[in-house]
């Protein structure tokens with residue numbers, strides 16, 4: 340039996356920050372490290388695998404700006420914003436960056452607000468966390484897969500491949516369920532359920548979308564820049580602005596990743612079709628007027644030239660085919676019905692029907708421990724004393740842009756601080772002085 344005061348299951352961004360948050364606060368109150376043993380149980384042979392693979396190996400560490408703006412930009416749902424607000428203010432993007440800078444890792448802020456290590460190496464970010472954990476006397480147990488966990492006589496007991504880890508405080512920071520090969524197989528959700536928590540069924544987020552009919556080979560790999568991606572079912576219409584990448588199974592790219600969570604939800608009850616508005620800044624009327632003017636101004640020109648000037652050439656024949664406009668059609672003899680359908684298809688080009696959104700391929704998974712059962716100021720369970728949750732195991736999922744890591748750091752840090760505060764309240768309580 341190994342005894343700890345604070346056991347953290349999962350050594351990702353949330354778990355590591357929780358350990359640092361707890362130790363920092365205890366040191367501020369002159370609590371000796373060995374008076375409060377903090378351990379991280381990580382099933383992999385190294386911490387932070389998701390940090391290492393994040394941002395395509397470059398790690399989009401966080402997002403620049405005031406935390407209020409970061410929240411609003413990164414989390415589209417009000418419930419998530421409300422839940423994350425206290426922790427985002429407790430541990431900000433600037434604090435995380437200051438840790439990196441203090442260890443010599445320089446960062447670079449892109450125009451779109453995304454922050455990366457200047458070296459372009461995610462590993463540099465992880466190394467800083469590893470150094471900090473060692474400086475903060477955190478007991479890191481690698482290859483430690485927590486299989487079961489229970490609470491007996493006020494103490495948590497985790498079963499780690501035969502060994503037992505005992506602890507007064509427990510944080511579940513096991514991440515989501517996407518990329519299961521990295522170790523995130525949903526164990527934490529199982530533990531949460533066993534402790535009586537409601538778990539919102541995980542769904543895909545930030546994932547590619549597969550279509551029932553695979554895109555034609557010549558379209559695979561093309562990027563449709565700054566379009567509006569439209570997802571439509573019989574009851575819902577969703578839209579995202581951004582780039583869409585055509586893949587051999589469907590679509591990907593920023594607009595697709597962003598819309599995938601909402602589409603996955605709608606797809607559970609009804610079929611969804613995808614469309615592209617190639618000219619989201621122009622209304623249909625304006626586009627139609629433009630086409631009318633071309634009938635004299637560009638009379639002898641092929642209709643397709645206009646589209647070839649603006650879109651990847653290979654998509655133009657399919658666009659014209661959907662509008663039933665011949666490839667050799669010129670503006671001067673374009674019949675009105677064809678002009679109308681050209682406008683309609685320009686604003687709503689059919690991409691395909693959604694077949695599937697692979698949860699395992701998402702950068703994050705939505706769903707997880709229900710937010711109303713966790714106190715957002717402390718990350719403490721509202722059901723089980725001394726139990727905490729942080730990071731992606733919670734029912735939050737942000738946009739692409741460094742928001743998900745920030746949510747993991749902030750909620751983890753707050754959980755750690757709360758554990759330390761609970762311990763301090765115990766040792767400093769008047770009862771303990773008699």
Ligand SMILES: Cc1cc2nc3c(=O)[nH]c(=O)nc-3n(C[C@H](O)[C@H](O)[C@H](O)COP(=O)(O)OP(=O)(O)OC[C@H]3O[C@@H](n4cnc5c(N)ncnc54)[C@H](O)[C@@H]3O)c2cc1C
Nearest residue numbers: 349351352353382393394399485514522730731741743744
């Ligand atoms: C390919 C990819 C790219 C991404 N890029 C970015 C990016 O650039 N920027 C960004 O902000 N976000 C990015 N994300 C999302 C981000 O990585 C996660 O949201 C974030 O890492 C979640 O942190 P976490 O600590 O909650 O969980 P995780 O980082 O998933 O950590 C959970 C840890 O728990 C361990 N674990 C699970 N079960 C057990 C168990 N039973 N016993 C012991 N250990 C266990 C796992 O092995 C894992 O190490 C990306 C995700 C992916 C998959």
